Structure formats: C-alpha cells, structure tokens
Amino acid sequence: MKITVTAEKPSDDKLAAKVSVPADDVDAAIAQAYKDIAHKYNFQGFRRGHAPRPVIDGIMGRESVLAQATNEMLNQVEPLLLEELDVTPVGRVNFGEDPDLAVQGTDYVVDATVGVRPACELESYDAPQINMPPDEATEAEVDWQINQLLSYQVSYEDLEEDRAVVEGDLVSVDIEDVEGAGHLAGTNRMLQLDGNQVPAELQAGIVGMKKGETKEITWTHEHEHEGETHSHTFTVKVTLNSIKKAVTPELDDEVAKKFGFDTVDAFRDAVKEEVEGDKKTSLPNLKEDRVVEAVGKLLKLETVPEDYQNEIFNELATEFLNQLQRQNMSLDMYLGARGVKADDFIADLHVQAEERARQSLALDAVAAKLGLEATDEDIAKEFERSGVEDVAASVNEWRGEGRLPAIRDSIRRTKALDWLVENAKVNVVDEVAERAAAADAPEGPAPAEAPEASDE
Template sequence: MKATWEKIEKNLGVLDVEVDAERVKEALDKAFNKVVKKANVPGFRKGKVPRPIFESRFGVESLYQDAIDILLPEAYREAVDQTDIFPVDRPEVDIEQFGKGQSFKFKAKVTVKPEVKLGEYKGLEVPVRKAEVTEEELGAELKRLQERHAELSVIEDEPAKLGDIAVIDFDGYVDGEAFEGGKAERHSLELGSNSFIPGFEDQVVGMSTGDFKDVEVTFPETYHAEELAGKAAVFKVKLHEIKRKVLPELDDEFAKDVSEFDTLEEYKADLKKQLESRKEQELKGERENAVVERAAEGAEVEIPDAMIDSEVENMVRDFDTRLRQQGMNMDMFLSFSGQTREDLESQMKGDAEKRVRNNLVLEVIAKQENITASEEEVEEELSAMAEAYRRSAEEIRSILAANGSLGSLKEEITLRKTIDFLVENSVAVEAPAEEASKEEASAE
C-alpha cells in the first residue's frame, strides 16, 4: 500500500492512498461471502449461489460498497500509521478508484493535531500562599460539621422559613392546563436551595403546616422544555410538614460524638491540622495549575474546533456521571436549572479549550525534556488501582489492555511527571495580599 500526506493549511491536510489490487480482490471475496447469505436466486438455496451466477445476475458492482466498507477503515488506519499523523476528527473521504482487477485509490481530507511552538516554560514565576488556617476558617468547618450532624425536627407552630425543609404537594398549570412533570406528592423541598423555578421557594416561605396556596411563577425564557419556556404558571401547593435543622451544641459532648477526642479543644486542634494538610494540597494544586497556565500562555498553537468539541463532549459525559452518583441525571439537572444541553455545552467551551491547549503544551514539553512513564511507574499505578478495586494488578492490566486504555494510563503518568517538572523548575514568589485574599474568598 502507498500513502502520502500533504498539508494544505494549518491543521488540515490530505492523505493520498493506493491499495493494491490483490487486497481489493480479498475485500470483494469477503463482501460476496457476506452478501450471498441473503441472495435470492431461483434454484439455489441462500448462501449456495455460485459466484459466477451471482455476478451474472446482480453484477460485480453490487459488491463494491460492502467491499469498500470492509477495506476502507483498515486502509485508512494503515495510512495514518505509515505517514505518522495524528487525526483529531473524522476524515472526509473521496473514492477515486475501486473496481475488480483495479487498485483502490482514495483521498482523505484530515484534521490533525496542531503543531505547538513553545515559549518559556522553565523559571516561570508562580505566586504561592502559605498554608495557614485562620480562626474564621476553623469556625466555618465546625459550622459545616454541625450542619452535617444536625437533626431534623418537625415544626408545627411556626411558618416555614429559608433553610427549612417543606414537605409539599404541588400541581402545576399553564393556561389552565396541567403539564407533564408539574405534579408531585409529599415532595421534600429545601427552601433556599434554588432547585425549583425562580420565585417558587420564596412563596412557600411563610406558609404554615396545612396551608394551601397558589404559587405563581414564570418559567425562564431558556427553560429546556420549549413549550413551557417564558410561560406563566400556577402551582396549587399544600404544605404537609415543616422540618427544621437543629444544630448540636459545640461542646465536649459534640467532640466525643464525632471524633476520638474527649474535649472540644483537642478536637479543634486536630481539625486545624487536618485543614492545614488539606490547604497544603489545595495550594499544591493551585501552583501546578498556575505554572501550567503560564507555560500554555507563552506557547503558540491554533486548536482545531474538533478537538474543543470532543473535549466538551467528555466534560458533559463526566458531569452526567457525577450527577448520577448524586442520584440525579442530566434531564433532571436541566429541568431544575432551566437550561438546555446547548447552554451547558456553551458554558463548558472556554474550559474545554483551555484543557486542550494545556494538554497539547504539556505533551510537547514532555517530548522536549524526554519525560516518559517507566515500566516501574506503570506497575506502581496498576498496583494502586488493584488495591482500590480489590483485583490483581495483572487483572487490571488485562482489562486496560483489552479496552485500549493502557496507553492512556502511560500518558496520564507522563502528564503528571511533566507537571512536576514544571513546578520543580518554577520560581515561587509570595502572592500579593490582594491576590491571596481573592483566592481565599474563591475557595470559600
């Protein structure tokens, strides 16, 4: 097989491929063996029609499309390997020649991984903060722990307020007609969670147990269900029950209940150490992100839209997985948030482009510095995965190899090593007070 690659512009080029006639013949044979099983020819059982009779009745051309479907994918893969290119999107294929006794010629217009021109990536100055835990942060963590260990108490003689959990029936109508998904019974709604249509929860605030109320809202213009977007709706609501969180006292008894310590002071000291350790990890991540961002900003690269679109798909898929782990799904999230899938993808596009750029730059730096994943490092990673999944390392290796993911594991290790390299070769400078306060506020 002959294959040549010609770049025509930026990240676009053309593969010119010619496959010899012998392989065309093999593909036609495979196509015949497939098609003959379904061929109806008087006097012959299905699958028993002789090849000459089949071709005389239907023409050899009737096998061409199946033969192309068999031969084209493998020829394309071989051409990609032979010319050492890295496609990032489906090719546009133009068949130039295919026939019995002929070679198979085709051209494939291919978008490939872009070239990266590195800027400075060693000695980059990166602002860092000290892993100090303030009394305010310690207090906020204790408050969070109180919330986690709070008990729900049924409130009977007070109206509902923000933070309460209201157990309600609701029945929604638009233009006097009930609509799908607008009805539920004894639904637990945390007031102030903003999980319902804007304005709904605010109108439940102030209701008392046993109350009935018409809640009037307007669906957002961007609501995922087009037939409801921008429409005014009335929900008939009945409040069955109000539940309120009762926080435990912060005392020695609380410390005994949630830890192995006997006093609150001992527990607070240990909690502060945990927060410092957590903050050290966060700051480590911040420094890694910062140095990668700096290296990527200094590089020149034009990213194909196909790579960004592919990364957006990965991010949406990961987001859906996280939603399912929390007992939700994508449809529920879009319904509650009043967004469409296109809205979500649009929001993710900027981060997707940044991810692609960063990974491209890290990949080139790894090549420049000869950073690779050793077999020992791969084995260590497999052992860690084996322990986490309670399988043997060999089983994990076999599974990854069968899924074609073993190469991805090596790439992930190489990526981490490259980030470590950038951090080791960066210069830590103290973050300005204003920048540090902004980062702390963002973390909170």
C-alpha cells in the same frame, strides 16, 4: 494488510496523505467481498456460499461488489493509516466523497484527509509560577474547618427587628397551593431567598412582606418540549411567619464534647491533623491543576477550532452522564435538584470544553518543545496500570483499531505535565487567611484608575 503512506505537513488543521494498498491485499479484499455476498444471499441453483463470480456479477453487478470490497478495504486502511502517522484524528478520516473502486490485480491508491489538532506555540516555555497553600495546616485553615463543623450546630432564631423581607433573607413561611404548585406547599417552610431555592417570581413576591402578612402570588413558567412551547400557571398563598437569623454556637469545651473531645485544644489538634492528612493527597493534585491552568493561559491561539472543541465537549458530556448513571441519577434530576437551566448547563460545559482544549494543546506544545516521546515501554506500562491481563494482546488490539496514537498523546502530555510540575516556581500562600481578611475588610472607595501607558 500492509500500506504505504506518504503524508504532507498539516495545513489548516488538516493532514493530507496518499495511501497505497498492494495488489495482493486488493485481490484479497475483492475475494472476501464475493465470499460475503455468496453467503449472505440465496442464488438460485447454487448452495449458499457457492455461487460463482459471474453469477454474482450478473445479479448484483460487478461495480456493487467492487464498491463493497473498496468500502471494507478502506475500513481496514483507516486504523493502519492513523498508526502509521501516529495521529489522533479529530473526526473520521475522509477518503473523499466518491473514492475510486478497487481493481483486480492492481495497487489501490487513495487520497486521505485527516482532521488534526492545531500545532500551537506558547508565549513562554518556562515552567509557570503558581501559588500554593503550605504543606502544614495553618491556624486560618483550622479555624475554617472548625467553622464548617460548627455550621452543623447552627440554630435559627426569629429576627427581633420589625422590618420587611429583603433579598438574601432566611424566612419561615406557610405556603398554600392554589393552582399547580403542590410541590411548594407546606407549613413553616424555611426558604433562603438567595435566587436558587425557589422560582424567581415567588421570591420577588415574598420580598417586601412583613411578619403575619398573607399574600397571593401568581406566575407563569414556559418550557420547550419536542419543539413546542408549553405554559404552566402557578398560584400560591404565602403567609410570612418570621424572618430568621442563623446563630452559630461559640466554640467552648461543651461544644467540643459534642464532637467527641474533652477540650477545645484537643478538638483543634484533631482538626489540624485531619487537615494535614487531607493535604497529603489533595496538594499534589492541586499543584497539577494550577500548573495546567497557568500553562493553558500561555497558549498563542485566538480561537480553538470548532471541531476539536466539540470533540472535547462530547467527551466531557459523556464523562458527566456516566458519573450521573453511576449515582442512579438522570440529567433532569440533577438539573432540577440544583435549579439549573439546561441551556445554562450546556453553556457552562462549552466553556469547560474550551478551557480543557486549550490546556491540552498547551501540553502538546510543551511536549513538542522538549522533544518528549512515548516509547513502547511507556505504552506497556500504561496498559499494566489499567489492570489488563494480557498487555501484549491489548496493545495489539488497540494498534489494530488505530487507538494507540491517543495513548501516546496521553503519555506525552503526562510527561510534559510532570516536567512543568517539577520545575514550577511555587509561592506558598495562606489563601484561607487571605480570603478571611478580604471578607472582613471594610469596603472603601474604588482605587483610582492607572493612567494609560503612552505609545511615545
């Protein structure tokens, strides 16, 4: 099928186009509809597939046949239209609620509306300025990595101070199930009261307890299921055995030996080598991430269109669920293991979707400003990298399905990102050392507010 397309400039994130299908293709679509109906249904007196058109018209109704032909023809038109316009649609192409029916021997003309991403501008098209860690491992980075390794050697000792439990403490408790809380029961359970490990009501009940004290704690949990609210009551008896403190060993030759090294110096050298090896692969990706994040903040767009943001949200959700499936884990298992509420998870995913949408639109803007294009050679290389056996066949298949515009979008964005990364101004910063200094800095008075700038 060949089509002729006349398109207007996009307006309000919609692209209007007039599509014309030649009469020969219209006739072929109608003939195919008659053929399909003749094979699908039994018509008395005729072998399946051999009923003539007048018989089919008399039983099915000619308008029904033309409606089927029109619908099938529009299904074929949609990918051709997207390829012709080289546009990745937001949602489905809309041919109107009640498009005209195809007419034998006549060109078919229909108006189409395609949802598109907004064409945006940036506050600046200069490559951004970003901070990056140095290529070589710093002393602070080595120290941080060693501290992470030493954390596996941590021991827990009773706090000698006789005081009540406060939020943030690590405690040892015996929990006896009284009602509905068998999953929490246990002896000498170590609990970190950081708001994540146990229900908030249980943590609140433990706060204020003293060593040797026993206390009964009750709370109710409500949740929605199939539109109904269900309540569950839990009661436990808690005995506080002790408040614990974590003791990290000092690094010396004896500790270094536990990691397979004779001396501290040998241990530090090995850690430094590991950090620098990791940087060779992680820093290029980090640079890309920071450049994309920076350019996304330059987007001159107040609100991302809801349809586009929802499309990105669905992509993120699908990616995440597929990742969980590869790990043989359900979403409920994931949320339960991390103590995350479903509503909070969805809200966070929406935030990520808006951020990714802004970054994608920003890269589109850079590509348009630089006049970057995706050539046939670029497309072929993209398919080669994916490992397909027959590149030409795969390209034709994607073209026939109207999916090549998405590949071109990806290529243009990649080219834009490559340009931004190559031209970004980089400040080398020992970020680990800065974070350590900030953590060790004593809290002082808040800085005075700067006076507001005058309009005069």
